[in-house]
Amino acid sequence: MFLRRLRQTRQGRTYTYYSLVETVRSPAGAIRQRTICYLGRLDNLRPPDWLRIAERLPDPAWLPRLQAEVGYVPPPPTGAVATVEVIPESISWCKPRRLGDVYVALCAWQYLGLDRLLQRLLAGVRTRVPMALVAALIAVNRLVEPRSERGIDHWLPSTALPELLDYPSARLTLNHLYRCLSLVEPHQHAIEQHLADQGRDLFSFTNDLLLYDLTSTYFEGRLEHNPKAQRGYSRDHRPDCKQLCIGLVVNRDGFPLGWETLAGNRREAPTLLPMITALERRFGACQRLLCFDRGLATEANLRDLRQSNRPYVCATRRAVVRPHLPIIRGGPWTVVRAATRDEPAIEVHELPVQCHEGVSERWLLCRSAGCRLKEQQMCDARLLKARARLAKLQQQVAAGTFTTPAVIRAKAKKAVGRTHDLRGVFSFTLQDTPTGRHLQVQESPTALQDERDLQGVYLPRTTDMALSADDLWRTYMLLTRVEAAFRNLQTDLSIRPIFQHKENRGDAHVLFAVLAYALSVTIQLRHRQHGGALTTAALLETLRPLGLAELSYLTSDGHRLAFERAAVPSAEQQAILETLGWPLPARYLPPNLEAEPRRVV
Secondary structure, eight states: OEEEEEEEEETTEEEEEEEEEEEEEOTTSOEEEEEEEEEEOOTTOOHHHHHHHHHHOSSTTHHHHHHHHTTOOOOOOOSOOOOOOBOGGGOEEEEEEEOHHHHHHHHHHHHTTHHHHHHHHTTTOOOSSOHHHHHHHHHHHHHHSOOOHHHHHHHGGGBSHHHHHTOOGGGOOHHHHHHHHHHHGGGHHHHHHHHHHHHHHHHOOOOOEEEEEEEEEEBSSOOTTOTTOBOOOOTTSOTTSOEEEEEEEEOTTOOEEEEEEEETTOOSGGGHHHHHHHHHHHHOOOOOEEEEOGGGOOHHHHHHHHHTTOOEEEEOOHHHHGGGHHHHHHOOOEEEEOOOSSSOOEEEEEOOOEEETTEEEEEEEEEEHHHHHHHHHHHHHHHHHHHHHHHHHHHHHHTTSOOOHHHHHHHHHHHHOSOGGGTTTEEEEEEEETTEEEEEEEEOHHHHHHHHHHTTEEOEEESOTTOOHHHHHHHHHTHHHHHHHHHHHHTTSOOOSBOOOSHHHHHHHHHHHHHHHHHHHHHHHHHHHTTOOOOHHHHHHHHTTOEEEEEEEEBTTSOEEEEEEEOOOOHHHHHHHHHHTOOOOGGGSOTTTTSOOOOOO
């Protein structure tokens, strides 16, 4: 039996993994090596972890050899030892609660200073339960395990938040949660200003680049008394529900700087300038670079930005890119990022500088192999569906199900779909024959090839002439940060659906979802500043098993002793807590965690 070492290099760092292996002879006489025990990494273990390693070894004599292999010396016990006689049969473990993930979320809330801010803003509110604590509960729940207010009321006793906040959960009622929404919502502007200040102080954000986009979330219910609940273009694919539009501004690191809740039928293009004007009114006007997607890049918006001397980066609509098909096909293209195993190639072609109302604009054709592959797969899927629907419609027309020409043409357009990439590919003619009416469908190879050539091509434009070609496409690609923010809000933070029917509470629901997103960004930035590589979701999932429970036992003199104890963090959990700089409260851990543990057998 011997010790095997396996070395792996990831992101420039080398890790060594160990396993115990023995040599055996197979029935055929061949010599083989069989792994007895996989040990993993041994260079980051603490005394409690070594105890778990010892339990897995086939022979305890291997433990000193393993410790010598990595240079580990067990620390001697320190301090006086208090003894008490206990009855082993009386030891009980009860009231298990979640600690690790809710503790980290609460630390992020306090790290951003939101507890102090809300204490100051809500100082004049007289309630039996401090509203600043209730706001912390709602935000932590939204980050860790999103639920409705009624769900929070049932979820809270299963967590250690009452102990961490030093407030009994029995005093909290459902009405306190609803009232907190109504009390916090009017202070949105103060919270936005506070987040911007904290981002500048804690992470040195310059906020020189503003990324803006719009999304929507839907309501459950009729919402007859909420004027913002309207039907409009549903990005959630729920046209049957009323919805609320959300405009969000983040910086280049994805940290939220401002948001607005808008009526569900609001078009996205007219929301750009009011949002930017509101941010300038709060934070002061300066030369910030605005970045937004092609849906907001209307000529009216661009003209107003040029006239107000606001620099911007945006993409143009497909109709503007189409006239450049000869250049797209013929080039020449310049590679700004070569293809690797993890990242596709990016090519650019700089177009002549455009001049609009005395302001110069730089136009840059970009072609991404990754975007091309994605758009090609999506187009092929839509093409197959359109062909199948049209074939079915032809059968229905031949059978006499539809006879009116206007109805047949409408059905044919609906079968093709509303997507721009199939527009112009299909054409339809109706023919009357002795056997009945027939629908002829023609597919244009030229139009389809044009769409193939446009796949993966986009055209960023900017008035900041100091940006190089490489900087321009990289800046435009930062829009994925705001898209990631929306994806986080809609999946991990479950901003949809909204169950609140009152307008102010629906806005408060969005406010707490954005605050939870700010906590998520804060945790990830702090984790990665100290060498971590996990996302916030993976980090919280790793810490979730770390719990808190009550241990109690009877002593020989008839007294019952009870105390709160947290589970001893594993090596991975302890490494996460160290990168965050938020160790577990000492009152929940053994007095000397680094001492060699002893077990009574």
